[in-house]
Every structure is written in structure tokens, then in C-alpha cells.
Amino acid sequence: xxxxxxxxxxxxxxxALGAAVMLQARRGVRLDAVVQVGDLGAYPTPERxxxxxxxxxxxxxxxxxxxxxxxxxxxxxxxxxxxxxxVPAVLFVSGNHEDHEWLDxxxxxxxxDVVPVDPLGAYRHVACGNVVDVAGERTAFLGxxxxxxxxxxxxxxxxxxxxxxxxxxxxxxxHDGPYGxxxxxxxxxxxxxxxxxxxxxxxxxxxxxGHYHHPNGPRYYGRTTSFALAQLVxxxxxxxxxxxxxPEQRVTDxxxxxxxxxxxxxxxxxxxxxxxxxxxxxxxxxxxAAAR
Ligand SMILES: [Fe+2]
Numbered sequence: 682x683x684x685x686x687x688x689x690x691x692x693x694x695x696x697a698l699g700a701a702v703m704l705q706a707r708r709g710v711r712l713d714a715v716v717q718v719g720d721l722g723a724y725p726t727p728e729r730x731x732x733x734x735x736x737x738x739x740x741x742x743x744x745x746x747x748x749x750x751x752x753x754x755x756x757x758x759x760x761x762x763x764x765x766x767x768v769p770a771v772l773f774v775s776g777n778h779e780d781h782e783w784l785d786x787x788x789x790x791x792x793x794d795v796v797p798v799d800p801l802g803a804y805r806h807v808a809c810g811n812v813v814d815v816a817g818e819r820t821a822f823l824g825x826x827x828x829x830x831x832x833x834x835x836x837x838x839x840x841x842x843x844x845x846x847x848x849x850x851x852x853x854x855x856h857d858g859p860y861g862x863x864x865x866x867x868x869x870x871x872x873x874x875x876x877x878x879x880x881x882x883x884x885x886x887x888x889x890x891g892h893y894h895h896p897n898g899p900r901y902y903g904r905t906t907s908f909a910l911a912q913l914v915x916x917x918x919x920x921x922x923x924x925x926x927x928p929e930q931r932v933t934d935x936x937x938x939x940x941x942x943x944x945x946x947x948x949x950x951x952x953x954x955x956x957x958x959x960x961x962x963x964x965x966x967x968x969x970a971a972a973r
Contacts (some may be wrong), residue, residue, distance in 0.1 A: 682713040682816035682817050682942040682943065683712050683816070683940070684712070684716060684719075684852075684939075684940045685700075685701050685704055685712050685716070685768075685937060685940075686714060686715075686716050686718060686908075686939075686940065687715065687717040687894065687910070687936065687937055687939070688718060688894070688910030688913050688933075688935075688936035688937070688965055689718065689720070689910075689911070689912050689913060689936075690720065690722055690743035690747075691721075691734070691741075691775060692721075692724075692741075692745060692746055692748070693722075693741075693743045693744060693746055693913055693914045694721070694745040694747050694803065695712075695743065695757075695760065695963040695965045696743060696746075696913055696914050696959075696963055697913055698764040698765075699764070699932075699958040699963055699965055699968045700714045700932045700936075700937050700955065700967060701764070701767075701768040701771070702764050702767050702857065702968065702972050703954055703957065703968070703970050703972055704810055704950060705768055706765075706972035708939070712768050713761065713769065713816035714772065714815045715772070715773070716772050716773070716798070716818040716820070716854055717771050717773035717774075718773075718774065718776075718854060718855070718892075719774045719856030719891055720777065721747065721779060721802070722734060722778060725748070725751060725780060725783050727745070727748060729780045734778050735793075740916070741914075741916065741917065742796075742961040743914065743960070743963060746884075746963075749971055750804075752800075753800070753801065756966070758801060758847075758964075760963075760964070760967075760968075760969065761803050761965065763966050763970070764803070764965055765801065765947055766969075767972075768878050770797070770802055770804065770805050771804050772795070772805050772806075772815065772822075773804055773805070773806055773807070774806075774809070774822040774855065775806070775824030776825075776856040776891065777825060777832055777892070781825075781845055784808075788806070793809045794807065794811045794813070795808075795811070795813060797871055809820040809822065809824045809835045810822070810823065810837060810839070810841040812842075812845070812849075814929040815852065816942060818851040818852045819849065819851045819852070820854060821842055821845070821850045821852070821853045821854065821885065823838060823839065823842060823854070823855045823876075823879070824855070824856050825856060825873050826856055826873065827858070828892055834857075834873075834876075843878075843882055845883060847883060847971045848868045849883070850883050851885055851886050851887070851942075852886065852887045852940075852944060853880060853885040853887070854889050854890075855876055855889075855890045856874040856890065856891055856892050857890060857892050858873065858876065858890040858897065858907075858909045859873065859880060859900065860873055860876070860877045862893070862897050862909060863893060863897055876890075880902045880907065881902055881903060884903050884905055886945065887905070887907075887940060888905050888906070888907040888908070889907075889909075889940075889947075890908075890909045890910070891909060891910050891912075893909060894911055895909070895935070896909060896911045896935030896936075897909035899947075902905060908938060908949075909933035910934045910936050910937070912936060913932055914930055914931070914932060914936075929960065930936065930959055931956045932956070933955075934949070934951040935949050935951065937950040
């Protein structure tokens with residue numbers, strides 16, 4: 682079986698579907714599942730954006746695609762439907778930039794741990810602390826991040842996974858990464874010590890995460906191999922780079938991973954065709970037609 686993993690999407694939901702369709706077509710593989718590691722940018726309206734989502738959204742029109750997906754115009758819906766004819770719906774876990782209250786309400790209304798969040802069924806949210814069969818892999822999902830004073834993992838969800846049997850999970854999907862995986866530009870150590878403890882307890886074959894917006898790994902924790910993914914579509918400009926880094930709003934190297942569950946090989950996708958998935962207003966129907 683083949684599972685595609687996608688880094689932080691921050692609203693660019695058409696780019697995410699386009700990347701999955703292109704991965705399948707250009708690599709000549711069949712994806713059995715697509716998993717996104719949080720910061721999908723799941724807000725029901727722009728009014729519900731947090732401050733960073735509002736700030737980045739102003740200069741990055743494609744970050745509005747998640748809200749467009751909730752009430753899709755005919756051409757927009759056509760592209761999404763065309764993509765879903767090719768690839769499975771995307772399972773995602775909560776990042777730190779989502780409307781968590783809104784997502785909780787969807788789970789309560791449906792009485793289910795996995796719920797579609799949009800009318801076309803393109804994206805399905807997995808509530809924290811659940812273990813779901815994903816392409817035959819027992820896959821645990823733990824969203825949110827450990828950041829004292831700002832956010833923490835849901836205690837019940839964390840405790841439930843810490844109480845699960847070691848080896849009882851094949852893949853662990855989280856938004857945060859393990860402690861010490863990297864440093865930020867101020868030299869501060871990144872990652873969650875609680876998450877490291879969870880990885881060391883569960884000992885899944887693979888751990889996949891996002892949040893820090895750069896590829897990281899492989900890192901080894903006992904029998905676990907851990908990888909982090911880059912942000913799917915990097916910003917046009919950053920404070921730190923003198924030149925624009927992504928003026929054409931292309932899918933970023935290291936933001937897409939492919940796991941072959943038979944061979945046990947995870948690889949970052951850095952193929953040139955990823956750059957074809959681009960733009961402020963992605964023509965997904967056209968991309969799917971070209972990929973076929
Ligand atoms: Fe993010």
C-alpha cells in the first residue's frame with residue numbers, strides 16, 4: 682500500500698489535492714490514502730482566522746481556498762470532484778492554526794471520530810487520540826502542539842495514547858515534532874518532550890509530523906523512524922530571505938512524503954513536476970486533466 686503525507690497546508694487545499702494527483706500520475710503509483718499533518722487551515726469563515734492566518738492570508742490568496750471549499754463555486758467544485766475521482770479523500774489532524782471549536786462541533790454533531798469537514802468530502806478530520814485504519818496501517822493521530830502558555834495536547838487524547846500497548850500502532854501522525862529535532866532562528870530548541878515520550882512508548886514503525894515548516898529526518902527513536910514535512914506552499918517572501926522565496930506559490934520540496942508500507946520506505950518527493958502545482962488561483966480541473 683502507498684500513503685502520501687502532506688505538510689502544513691494553511692488553507693491551500695487545492696494545491697494539496699493537486700500535489701496528490703500529480704504524485705500518483707507522475708510516479709505511476711496508486712495512492713491508497715492521503716494524510717495531512719495539521720495546519721490545514723480549517724476555518725469556517727475568514728472572520729474566525731487567528732491573527733497569523735489573517736496576516737498571511739492577505740498576501741496569499743490561495744490560503745482562502747479552504748473557505749471557498751465550504752461553499753464551492755461550480756468551477757471550483759468541478760476541480761475538487763475531478764481530483765477525488767483520482768485520489769482518496771485527505772485525512773487530517775489538528776494543527777495549531779485551525780478553528781478547534783468548529784471542528785469539535787462537527788464531531789459532536791456527527792457522533793464520530795472521523796468527520797468530513799466540507800460538502801464535497803475532500804477533507805476528513807480525525808479527532809485527537811484516535812487510532813484509525815489507514816491503508817491497513819494502525820494509525821494514531823495526535824494534533825495540537827506542546828507550547829507552554831499557548832497550547833498543549835488534549836490531556837485525554839495524550840493519556841489514551843500513552844495507555845495504548847507498545848507496538849499496537851504502526852504509524853503515528855502528529856502536528857508537533859519530537860524534542861530537539863531542530864532550532865529556530867533565535868537558537869531555541871524546537872519540538873515536544875511529551876511527544877518524544879509518546880513515540881518512545883508507542884514505538885510505531887513510522888512517525889510523521891509538520892509544524893516547523895521544514896523537512897527533518899530520518900530521526901530514530903528505538904524502532905521508530907521519524908520524519909517532519911515542510912510547509913506545502915511556502916510564503917512569497919520571508920523576513921529572513923532577501924529575495925522572494927516563492928513568488929509563484931509553488932508546492933515546496935520536502936512538503937510531500939510517500940510511504941510504501943510493503944517495503945517500509947518513506948521518501949520525500951522533490952521531483953521537478955511539483956512546481957507545476959502552483960499559482961494564486963490553481964486550475965485544479967485543468968491540472969487533473971493534464972495529469973491523466
Ligand atoms: Fe504551520
